[in-house]
Amino acid sequence: MDSFAALADPVRRALLRRLAEGPARVVDLAAEHPISRPAVSKHLRVLGEAGLVSAADQGRERHYRLDRTGLEPLTAFLGELAAPAPPVPERALDGLELEVRRTGRDRRATARSTDHINDEETA
Amino acid sequence: MDSFAALADPVRRALLRRLAEGPARVVDLAAEHPISRPAVSKHLRVLGEAGLVSAADQGRERHYRLDRTGLEPLTAFLGELAAPAPPVPERALDGLELEVRRTGRDRRATARSTDHINDEETA
DNA sequence: ACTATTAGTAACTCATTGGTTACCAATACG
DNA sequence: CGTATTGGTAACCAATGAGTTACTAATAGT
Numbered sequence: 001m002d003s004f005a006a007l008a009d010p011v012r013r014a015l016l017r018r019l020a021e022g023p024a025r026v027v028d029l030a031a032e033h034p035i036s037r038p039a040v041s042k043h044l045r046v047l048g049e050a051g052l053v054s055a056a057d058q059g060r061e062r063h064y065r066l067d068r069t070g071l072e073p074l075t076a077f078l079g080e081l082a083a084p085a086p087p088v089p090e091r092a093l094d095g096l097e098l099e100v101r102r103t104g105r106d107r108r109a110t111a112r113s114t115d116h117i118n119d120e121e122t123a
Numbered sequence: 124m125d126s127f128a129a130l131a132d133p134v135r136r137a138l139l140r141r142l143a144e145g146p147a148r149v150v151d152l153a154a155e156h157p158i159s160r161p162a163v164s165k166h167l168r169v170l171g172e173a174g175l176v177s178a179a180d181q182g183r184e185r186h187y188r189l190d191r192t193g194l195e196p197l198t199a200f201l202g203e204l205a206a207p208a209p210p211v212p213e214r215a216l217d218g219l220e221l222e223v224r225r226t227g228r229d230r231r232a233t234a235r236s237t238d239h240i241n242d243e244e245t246a
Numbered sequence: 247a248c249t250a251t252t253a254g255t256a257a258c259t260c261a262t263t264g265g266t267t268a269c270c271a272a273t274a275c276g
Numbered sequence: 277c278g279t280a281t282t283g284g285t286a287a288c289c290a291a292t293g294a295g296t297t298a299c300t301a302a303t304a305g306t
Contacts, residue, residue: 001293008131009294013200020204026253039295041254060252060303071201077136078194081143132264149283162265164284183273183282251304256297263292274281 003073006050011035012043019053019066026062126196129173134158135166142176142189149185 006012015029026044030037044064047053051070056063129135138152149167153160167187170176174193179186 004127004133004136005131005293007200008128010127011294013127017203020206027251035294036296037253038255038297042294045254062253066204068204068206071204074197074201077130078197080140081189081191081194084144134264150281158264159266160283161267161285165264168284185283247306249304249306252302254299254301256299258298259294259296261293261295264290266289267287269284269286271284272282274279276277276279 001046001049003050003052003070004077006046006052006070007074009043009046011039012047015040015043015047016052016066019064023056023063023065025064029064124169124172126173126175126193127200129169129175129193130197132166132169134162135170138163138166138170139175139189142187146179146186146188148187152187 007016011033014033018024018029018032026037026040029044030040033040044053044055047070048055052067053064053070054067056065130139134156137156141147141152141155149160149163152167153163156163167176167178170193171178175190176187176193177190179188
C-alpha cells in the first residue's frame, strides 16, 4: 500500500499524530484508540510498508516511531500540483513550501536538508 | 469523501496532475485515461466533494479546474506531523557545555570559537 | 519452571470502492 | 426540426479494506 492509501484512513492518521509525539508500543496505541490490538498491528504494518513508521525491537516489546521520510511522496505530489511558472506563487503554495522546510529542519542539520530522504534502508 | 481518501486513488491523482496544467472537460479527461467517461465523472465528483476541483458550466460543456484550496487539510496534517520544537536540542547542550568550560578557563578565546553555536539561524 | 505480557497471523464478515454498460437530460448544430 | 455531443445517474459486479475473535510465538518476571 502506498503512502497515499496509507494516509487515507483516519485511524492511521491518528496513529501517526500520536507517534509524532514520541515512540510507542502496540498495546499503548491500542489503549489510546477505540480499536483492537490486532487492528492496530495491521495499521502499523501498512504504515511500515509505506515508510511512514519504523520499529525497533526491545526484548518482547516493539517500539514504533514516526518515520518522516515516508512523507516524501506527499510533498512531491504537492509540488507537482504547484502552478507551472507563476511569477507570484499563490498562498496555498506558500504554505506548502513552509511545510517542506519545517519537516526537513527537525533532522537538526539545516544545511543538508535533503539527506533524510535516503537515510534508512528499505523495509 | 475527505481529501485524503480522494488522493488515495492513483487515477484521481493523475486527474489532478492533468488539471494542474489547465482546465478540461470530462470527455477530454476520459480520452487521456484508460477508463470510461462515467468513471471519470465519478472521480470528478469525489474530487469536487473534497474541494480539490471546481466546475464551470459553459453551455452543454462543463469545464473542470484544479482547486488548490482543497489541499489545505493535507498541508495542515503535514504540519501536525512536524516535530514539536525540542525544548533543549542536543547540539545546544554540547555547545553549552563547551562554553561553560571555556568561559571558566579563558574568557577572551570564547568570542571567536563559539560562533558556530548560532550559525544555524543564518540559513 | 511457570505464568503473564507483548505482538503477529489466520480466518472470517461486512461495507465500501472502482469499474462497467445502459439510460436520460440538455445543449449545439446541420 | 432532428441528430449528434456532452455529461450525469442507475444498476450491477468484482475486489479490497477494516474490523473482529481465536490462536501461536517469544520474552520477562516470580
